[in-house]
Amino acid sequence: MPFSLRALLGSLALGLSMNAVAATDWPPAGKAVQIVVPAPAGGGTGDSIARMIAEGLSKELGGNFVIDNHGGANGNIGAGIAAAAKPDGSKLLFSWAGTLAVSPALYTKLQFDPQKSFDMIGLVAEVPNILVVSPTLPVDSVKSFAEYVKKHPGQVNFGSTGNGSSMHLAGELFMAQTGTNMLHIPYSAPGQATTNLITGEIQAMFQLIPGIVGQVKAGQVKALAVTSAKRAATLPDVPTTAEQGYPELLSSTWFALLAPKGTAPEIIERANQALNKVLAQPEIKEKLANLGATTLGGTPAQADALLNSELKKWSKIVKDAGISVQ
CATH class of the missing domain: 3.40.190.10 (Periplasmic binding protein-like II)
Structure with a gap:
């Protein structure tokens, strides 16, 4: 085998090995993982849930997950900052339906694409x-x-x-x-x-x-x-739209955890497993219910499917209604 080819293959193997080690050692000891929240600190339900998840991940993974708030432009500023981050697991994004599924239909210029800029880790909850x-x-x-x-x-x-x-x-x-x-x-x-x-x-x-x-x-x-398929725990006597014969009249703000596109699959899997363990905890379910939220969880593929469906749904609504924010 020519030397140049051996050197190339060696460097590739070394790179793969380093990536695997980095993924295995994630989150890194002594270094905080930032979770970008595209809203001001104390800015409502989303920020509250994000802090709950950051604390849960810190305990579950033995790392330090901290919230990094960047409000403005309906969440678009924070999402843009997260999209530009290195895909090394040092920065994640906690975002929601409005920014991820609606903004692409409302804004002509965004610093991110919800599907091209991020890898889904998992769904968190919906309100x-x-x-x-x-x-x-x-x-x-x-x-x-x-x-x-x-x-x-x-x-x-x-x-x-x-x-x-x-x-x-x-x-x-x-x-x-x-x-x-x-x-x-x-x-x-x-x-x-x-x-x-x-x-x-x-x-x-x-x-x-x-x-x-x-x-x-x-x-x-x-x-x-x-406007959901299931009744809300905080208002159990209020029927759903589905119960009343309107199964397509569904609208909620769902929340998800994402990573910059290109993040190692091992990190995505480790983060997803930890997220699901956090969401399975009775105290977390209770805290989310007290906020009017229903726990979701699941796989990255399920999160991708929801995002794809929601992008199509709200794009049509925005177009047909002629809604504009610019």
Whole structure:
């Protein structure tokens, strides 16, 4: 064998060996693994869940996983920073449906591609939207609400936290599924939207459960349906859209852990196994349930499948509704 070829093969073998060692030794001793969260510290449910997962991974793997917050642009800034990181396991991304599955349809210029820039480690949890209406509205189900909206086209206002938000897109999905027409009212302050719903200035919201569970339990708003296949543990008496004959009316904010594209498969597998062990812990399940979230977990392939499905689904909704944030 020519010397140059032997040298090349030797260097390749050495490289593979080093990669294997690096993967086996991950997370590295004495060095923190940063988990980028594309939201400000204390910035809601996503940040809370990310910190829970970081603590769990630290205990499970014996490493040091720390949160690195980068808020702004609906999560796009943080995701872009994670996408540019070296694929060596030193930096991961904890992100969610809005940034990963909706932003590509809303923004023409992104510093990342959810499928080309990252390798999925696994799904973490999901928080479904919930259809809530003003207590004065004479409806008690998804069907009766749809019938009411049809009788009052363009006269029913639904509030959200902004153009392209989960609440907005859930409302657009509802209209597409039921053939109805409502007026979207975007708010910059979620609290004001909730107040206006209680007083009847707007008639409906597709809130995320953590943001409205207190008002539902207090009877200040009427909860018609959770937009998911399973009921929420925090509101077990509220039926799902699927139960009420709308199996395609599903909308939730799901959360996932990802790594920069090209990260060693051994690291992905080790991180996935640890993540699933963390999510299987009863105390973690309870903490997530208290946040209005349902534990997910599973394989990287299952996470990939969900992302692919969600990208297609929300791209169509955004295009058909003509939604733009620029």
